[in-house]
Amino acid sequence: MLVTMEPRTTSALGDAERDLVDRARRGDRGAFERLVSEHVRHVWRVVWRIVRHDADAEDVVQEVFLAAWQGLAGYRGECAFTTWLHRIAVTRALNHVGRSGERLRRASRPIDAPAASDPDGEPLLARLADGGPSPLQALEARELLRRLADCVSRLPAAWRAVVALRDGESLAYEEIARVLDVALGTVRSRLARARFALKECMEAAAP
Incomplete structure (x- = not known):
């Protein structure tokens, strides 16, 4: 089912997410895994819409969260965590497209297979x-x-x-x-x- 959403602006960190980010910055892998589980779907969507290939998107998403984990010490909350994560996702996706020389492969799927690019999808x-x-x-x-x-x-x-x-x-x-x-x-x-x-x-x- 298609859902129309009004344009949104990512807000400042909520208390729960701020706590997770603070704990992750101190090296708490469990807290970071919670952040990954909360954001992986929209990171996937952003990345896939740029690289346009499932396997490439999976690789880039892994790069995004590795870069986020390694760069958390430099995140000071000057922007919403989602904004910061989107920035990493777009940068990594564009870098991937540049490295691949604009290689735009398309994976074929059977008619009843949900696209991996649509995490909320269901078979046709x-x-x-x-x-x-x-x-x-x-x-x-x-x-x-x-x-x-x-x-x-x-x-x-x-x-x-x-x-x-x-x-x-x-x-x-x-x-x-x-x-x-x-x-x-x-x-x-x-x-x-x-x-x-x-x-x-x-x-x-x-x-």
């Missing part, structure tokens, strides 16, 4: 029962998503990062600017260009 065939879309509608929707994924994969990596944070994670423009360490106008410009490119690509790919 399971969504066809009890008031769900007809098989034809579901297949048409899957084809539309396939074309969209192909078009997204053609975007420059820096544009994909903005799309991932805005349309994937529903971050506010100001928060995206903090994560990417760029001007607010740069965020708006990249997103506008990305959406225009996607529109043109989707129109060209339409049957």
